[in-house]
Amino acid sequence: MPTVTVEGEKSFEVESGKKLVLAIEDAGIDIMHRCGGNARCTTCRVEILAGEVSPMEQAEQERLAREVDLPAGIRLACQIRVTSDLSVKVISRSSVTGVPAGTRPLD
Numbered sequence: 001m002p003t004v005t006v007e008g009e010k011s012f013e014v015e016s017g018k019k020l021v022l023a024i025e026d027a028g029i030d031i032m033h034r035c036g037g038n039a040r041c042t043t044c045r046v047e048i049l050a051g052e053v054s055p056m057e058q059a060e061q062e063r064l065a066r067e068v069d070l071p072a073g074i075r076l077a078c079q080i081r082v083t084s085d086l087s088v089k090v091i092s093r094s095s096v097t098g099v100p101a102g103t104r105p106l107d
Helices: 020-026 058-065
Strands: 003-006 011-013 045-051 074-076 086-090
Touching: 003 020, 020 086, 058 074
Parallel strands: 003 086
Antiparallel strands: 003 011, 045 074, 045 086
């Protein structure tokens, strides 16, 4: 099983093919996901620090293209399926914004 490391939090094993946003949430780590995993809101942004992820599909590319000044390595956790070891940084957290995380994304 792949291992995901969330900067400042912990490392944990993930079933191969699981959505990254669900893996992070299931590990007890606070991550926003306001649109429920539909690549519409960008609140589940993560920075990929190390590891390989699949190329962006059209919905993610189009949504992130509307954002200004995104650093390299920013992806939507709801659009990534974990297939190898990853190290990531969670960008938006409910505990910081005071906004509920959102509807749990479907797998």
